Amino acid sequence: MKTLSYDVVVIGAGGMGAAAAYHLAGDGRRVLLLEQFQVGHKQGSSHGGSRIIRHSHAEAAYASLAPAAFDLWRQLEAESGALLLVETGSLDFGPPNLPALIGRMETMAALGFPYEVLDQTEMKRRFPQFRLADDWVGFYQPGAGILAATRAVETMAAQAVRRGVTLQEESRVLAVTPEGDGVVVEVDGPHGRERIHAAQSVITAGPWAGIFLSQLGLTESLNLPLKVTHQQVAYFETIPDAQEMWNAARSPVYISLPMPHFYGFPIWERPGQIKVALELHGDVVDPDTHDRRVLPEAVDELSALVAEYLSGVIPKAVSAEACLYTQSPDQEFIIDRHPQHPQILFAAGFSGRGFKFTILTGRLLADLAATGAQDYSSPLWREIFRIDRLRSSSPVHADLLRM
Template sequence: MDVTNPSNSCYDTIVLGAGIQGSFTAYHLAKNKRRTLLIEQFILPHSRGSSHGQTRITRMGYQEDYYTRMMKDCFTLWAQLESEAKVKIYSHTGLLLFGKNDDKQLGKIQRTMKHSGNPPEILTHDDFTRKFPNVSLQPGEVAFMDRVAGVLYANQALLTVQKLFQDMGGVIRDREKVIDIQPGNLVTVKTASGAYKAKSLVITAGPWTNSVLNQIALQLPLKTLRINVCYWKEKVAGTYGLSHNFPCFIGSDVCNTGHDIYGLPSNEYPGLMKICYHSGEESDPEKRDIIGRGTPQDIKILGEFVKKYFPGLESEPAVVESCMYTCTPDNNFILDCHPVHENIIIGAGFSGHGFKLSPVVGKILCELSMGKTPSHDISPFKMNRFSIKLKSAL
């Protein structure tokens, strides 16, 4: 294979999009001795999509048992990645979950945790006050811990996966926006820099998924949201710090909006705690940095939440960054083959909770591209659960 001029080569697989899902797909392909090209439209590293930033929550506790089963595999694969690269990617902190005592989501999470062999640690109000004196659990609320959860170092993880992929002979081409895809037994992908051919194509384009799929006559019911990633200053440095063993948390619909609020211990910025609203405003990914006048509604909601639950934080954010969610109508992923071209595989709609699951997502997309039976049940992720728009059969 001509690595110096990849356009002269025919690959086993081309992966479009070098976020965490595409990078893990490429990594698994290289592990399976597949000649793989990973194409990214922006200069790497970048902060335009959904995989940048210092930290993400990882956890076992999910409402859905299929995610819990996938997470068991993910914890093993994250540890394997740390061992291979000899870098730290994960810190064990535990995850605090709380909300109204009749919250259905929390009840489902507790049940799946029990069935998975990771039973929740139920906290009485006295337990809660003793463990977390700087958090104000409200009357009529319950709380419990996912003890195996923790913090993933996102940027470090992404760079590590890409480096290991290249160490195994994989090729990365950044600054190459795809301008055309021609399906066939050999798929041809054209960029401004050249044309590349492969036996299979995996599309993991994040917020740009539908703009890429438009070239192969397919549109998926995806919505792109701009999320405000907010950091709140501790009144006393270290109160909610990773170094002080403060956990990650999820408040389940605690502000009666239908959306969760989540947070991670202060670590990325000294003395600042990351707390975010698990929703945002619909936004074109090309216009994500255009901000309207005034304070967005989600930041107002977060400020009220901070006043109510975290008295040790200032109630105005000290830093506001942004990230993109690409959401499906049911917030479950799409992991499937194109309905006409079976050698084109799509991973999309990770809905703001996909990073922790990326080792297994990449494994599944790798298996689909190789024509193998996936190692996990993907029936919840098939695109035929939606009304799919096909413009024509190319």
């Protein structure tokens, strides 16, 4: 057993952990970033060519964080030279009386973010690639767009290393234990088993976070089972005549708000193909044993939705991929310290809307590590991120996932 010493050990190099390491190192901390697989792997939640970034969340707590997230992404692009964010605009659609749509409009109006409501005539004129019911409306937001997900994680990790972070892949953390004011991290990696001593640790383990919450006594004391579910995305060919209207230079990202909840992207990741995804509410899965096999019934449902709602697309999936969501009981993010061991920080429960905020969450974790407490005078902290909010809540995972 070897002994090493760091200021902060970050556990998990998905979007959240790569961002945390990047900001911690920027603050001058000595950081070890441990990843059980390789950065950019496909077993967790942050892989793939695209994620939606937008201001339009129904909850002002999240919508109002969007400008800071956009700024941090643009800074990372400038620093790294990588293309990470492409603005396409975003189109949400559904019946005009749908609470999810009204909530988005009210929040965007209250925060002064620009948007347009498009009736059928305008929808058909501007976005003929969508075939919607006559009484539905489109809710268009300029400025929204696509984040290149895997590339963004790899870029944050690479910039973290450039800032001095030690990245160790193929290293599975077995336990994080408080020891005095610091922590001991037990890891099984290329050098065998090691016990690493550090002042603090940041647990950003995505679908595996529940293992650590349980080890550290939080699952029962805070009523905090995390729910991990399989999600399905699929790729569809567009017909040659439709490729111009589906191009990312002309076509927005889109979210269909009524159930079944689906969303998608223009042609961007792969020539001539669009990616469409369906939110699934299936069984809880174990990230260590789940086989991540494509679910044919979900792909069939997606193909049927493509046939019904999208024009110029061949409604037969050409390929499909799985991804995992991790939900907290109330579906809000958890970004906090351990209530009894403040040297251990967590970020978990980002369900279907965390990616755009990874770079910002990394900033919040680095601030928390530096100051030891949430600074609510900062415009970026939210009471709803506190872990102890869950003490009195009952673990009901709402059916409607939050994108």
